[in-house]
Amino acid sequence: xxxxxxxxxxxxxxxxxxxxxxxxxxxxxxxxxxxxxxxxxxxxxxxxxxxxxxxxxxxxxxxxxxxxxxxxxxxxxxxxxxxxxxxxxxxxxxxxxxxxxxxxxxxxxxxxxxxxxxxxxxxxxxxx
Amino acid sequence: xxxxxxxxxxxxxxxxxxxxxxxxxxxxxxxxxxxxxxxxxxxxxxxxxxxxxxxxxxxxxxxxxxxxxxxxxxxxxxxxxxxxxxxxxxxxxxxxxxxxxxxxxxxxxxxxxxxxxxxxxxxxxxxx
Numbered sequence: 001x002x003x004x005x006x007x008x009x010x011x012x013x014x015x016x017x018x019x020x021x022x023x024x025x026x027x028x029x030x031x032x033x034x035x036x037x038x039x040x041x042x043x044x045x046x047x048x049x050x051x052x053x054x055x056x057x058x059x060x061x062x063x064x065x066x067x068x069x070x071x072x073x074x075x076x077x078x079x080x081x082x083x084x085x086x087x088x089x090x091x092x093x094x095x096x097x098x099x100x101x102x103x104x105x106x107x108x109x110x111x112x113x114x115x116x117x118x119x120x121x122x123x124x125x126x127x128x
Numbered sequence: 129x130x131x132x133x134x135x136x137x138x139x140x141x142x143x144x145x146x147x148x149x150x151x152x153x154x155x156x157x158x159x160x161x162x163x164x165x166x167x168x169x170x171x172x173x174x175x176x177x178x179x180x181x182x183x184x185x186x187x188x189x190x191x192x193x194x195x196x197x198x199x200x201x202x203x204x205x206x207x208x209x210x211x212x213x214x215x216x217x218x219x220x221x222x223x224x225x226x227x228x229x230x231x232x233x234x235x236x237x238x239x240x241x242x243x244x245x246x247x248x249x250x251x252x253x254x255x256x
Contacts, residue, residue: 003197003204008134010241041175047188058186058193060175065184069131069192069212071241076131078240080208084197108238112206113138113199 003113004064004084011077011096013103019054019070019077022046028099029059029066032081032090038063063087077102082112131241132192132212139205139224141231147182147198147205150174156227157187157194160209160218166191191215205230210240 018024029044044059054070064082071077077100081090089109096102146152157172172187182198192210199205205228209218217237224230 003138003199003202003206006136006208008238008240010131012241041184042173045170045173045188047169056169056188056192058188058195060173060184060186064197064206065186065195067186067193067195067210069210071131071212074131074241076241078131078134078192078210078212080134080210082195082197082206082208084199084206110136110236112136113140113202113204 002111004082004111005087006080006082006110006112007089007092008108008110009079009081009092009096010106011079011092011100011102012075012105013101014070014075014077014096015101016072016075018100019072019075020048020052022048022055022057024099025055025057025068025070028068028095029057031095031099032066033059033061035095036083036087036090038066038083084112130239132210132239133215134208134210134238134240135217135220136236136238137207137209137220137224138234139207139220139228139230140203140233141229142198142203142205142224143229144200144203146228147200147203148176148180150176150183150185152227153183153185153196153198156196156223157185159223159227160194161187161189163223164211164215164218166194166211166215212240
């Protein structure tokens with residue numbers, strides 16, 4: 001069975017102050033949620049690491065979840081969006097440049113739930 | 129810069145009742161957290177979908193996050209563990225067979241944060 005798509009997004013060269021700002025990251029979540037018409041099932045939860053540290057946040061969606069982890073000291077943000085149904089891609093490069101100042105964005109997309117027995121999957125032998 | 133590893137785990141053939149049980153999934157989170165000595169920074173949040181639907185849950189970690197999304201109607205669970213520092217692999221096949229009855233487990237691991245300009249990454253041209 002198919003269980004949707006996951007976007008794994010690495011954003012480099014972001015502004016450190018945006019990566020320390022829950023408000024800036026909440027604006028990012030809001031933009032993605034609005035643009036893709038996602039449906040949150042909870043308020044986002046946030047954790048601010050102490051000192052010059054970054055922020056971790058996640059929101060549960062009817063479609064699965066959206067998360068961000070930031071590393072202000074290296075201008076890096078790791079974002080995941082998992083949608084269990086079909087959903088068009090977001091314009092990650094444009095949105096992340098606009099909202100976080102990202103200068104390089106790498107997007108990888110995974111299909112989840114395909115029961116393919118290939119080299120990278122392993123069937124489990126279970127005792128009877 | 130390197131920003132850790134993400135395990136993307138697709139578990140097939142799981143027991144439907146385990147995939148509808150927040151208690152069973154919380155036991156899974158607890159086992160992973162204990163075995164890998166992860167440090168939650170919040171209580172897990174859970175959402176139970178109505179009727180015969182599945183469960184979505186996430187816990188924020190000092191190391192990033194652990195999430196699960198279940199699809200009881202097809203015996204499928206999608207699990208993500210993102211650790212921003214080095215961490216040994218969990219025995220996904222054994223643990224998921226034990227706790228959820230998984231019969232086939234596919235594990236993919238991504239390194240996050242590598243600034244590699246390859247075909248799958250795109251530099252953004254920004255106006256000056």
